[in-house]
Amino acid sequence: MHALTDEPRQTDMRLVGLGFGYSARAFMRLARPSSVVGTTRSEDKADALHRSGVRSVLYHGEESLTLSEAVRHATHLLVSAGPDGDGDPFLRVIERDLAHAPDLKWIGYLSTVGVYGDHDGAVVDERASCHPTADRGVWRLEAEAAWTALGRRIAVPTAVFRLAGIYGPGRNQFVxxxxxxxxxxxxxxxxxxxxxxxxxxxxxxxxxxRPASRVYNVADNEPAPPEEVVAYAAALMGVEPPPEVPFDEAELSPMARSFYGEVKRVSNARIRQELGVRLAHPTYREGLNALWESGRWRDSY
Known part of the structure; x- marks a missing residue:
């Protein structure tokens, strides 16, 4: 994939990514840090990270001298690993290292808009009540609170990013x-x-x-019916869209079905007003158009 920006490398950024996945790779391509250390649970993914310039650390919940040293020398920490019923998989292992990271300037925690639960189609901003309907949403909310509390204890700005449904190269309706x-x-x-x-x-x-200890919704400008998005992608491809299936007749996994039990319209006003973010893809139409026109929609990072 081509780089996302021609901006100069951030020579003062020593990035550590806990759970170095799709979003972390996009951030790295934009930030162009001077050094990157990222964790993964897979040897194949570790090799892929190494090829992309990331020093990879295989992590399965145990203490790691390599990770400990990287955290203590980091200037920026991005957390994208999901929690489970035992809590965040990293906090209990590296909390002491974070307390001894003198150059740490920013912690970013990638969460999900799923923490809001169902709001009956109402607009939700960061002040909305959170009542997740699934265990994974409860765990996320607890992890948000744990990382935010840690940030306060060590006096490092800790931002929580509640992400909407992610798409992009290699992950889209065309595929x-x-x-x-x-x-x-x-x-x-x-x-x-x-x-x-x-x-x-x-x-x-x-x-x-603009580092700050804040919660940010990261979503597009236009919540839309999922069948509409599929039909739009099919039109761009010049193929017939799949037939419509009533929800009650659809074969869905329990997790997929649970997503349909929550309806909300997520406001992104805070990232626009406080961070000055201008989305390059404000709706699914711009996003899909760009992917299709690039001809690289099958590619991933």
């Missing part, structure tokens, strides 16, 4: 259509927000430049 896996499930009144991965990177960079 699903080509693989024959796209579905047009119709549930009246159902809408979802989305966010292009490159706009996640831009939002993280804006926070780095």
């Amino acid at each position: 699903a259509l080509e693989a024959g896996k796209a579905k047009r499930i119709v549930k009246p009144g159902q809408v979802f927000n989305r966010i292009h991965v490159e706009d996640i990177g831009r939002t993280l960079m804006a926070s780095v430049e």
Whole structure:
């Protein structure tokens, strides 16, 4: 994939990524830090990270001297690993290292808009009540609180980013259509927000430049019915969209079905007003258009 920016390398940024996945890679390409250390649980992914210039650390919850040293020398820490019923997988291992990281300037925690739960289609901003309906949302909310509390204890600005449904190169409706896996499930009144991965990177960079202990919704401008997005992608590809399937008749995993039990319209006003973020892909239409026109929608980072 091509780089997201021609901006100069951030020579003062020593980035550590806890759970170095899709969003972290987009952020790295934008920030261009002087050094990067990232964790993964897979040897194959570790090799891929190494090839992309990331010093990889295999991590399965145990203490790691390599990770400990990296954290103590970090200037920026991005957390994108999901918690489980035992809590955040990193906090209990590296908390002491974070307390002895004198150059640490910023912590970013990637969460999800799923922490809000169902709001019956109402608009939610960062002040909205959180009542997640699934265990994973409860765990996320607890992890948000734990990282925020840690940031206060060590006096490092800690930003929580609640991400909408992520799409981008290699993860989009074109890929699903080509693989024959796209579905047009119709549930009246159902809408979802989305966010292009490159706009996640831009939002993280804006926070780095204006560090604050805040919660930010990272979502596009237009929540839309999922079947509408699939139909739009099919039109761009020049193929017939899959048939509409009523929600009650759809074959869905329990997790996928739970997503349809939550309806909300996520406001992104705070990232626009406080961080000055201008989304490159304000709706799914701009995002899909850009992916299709680039011809690189199959590629990933």
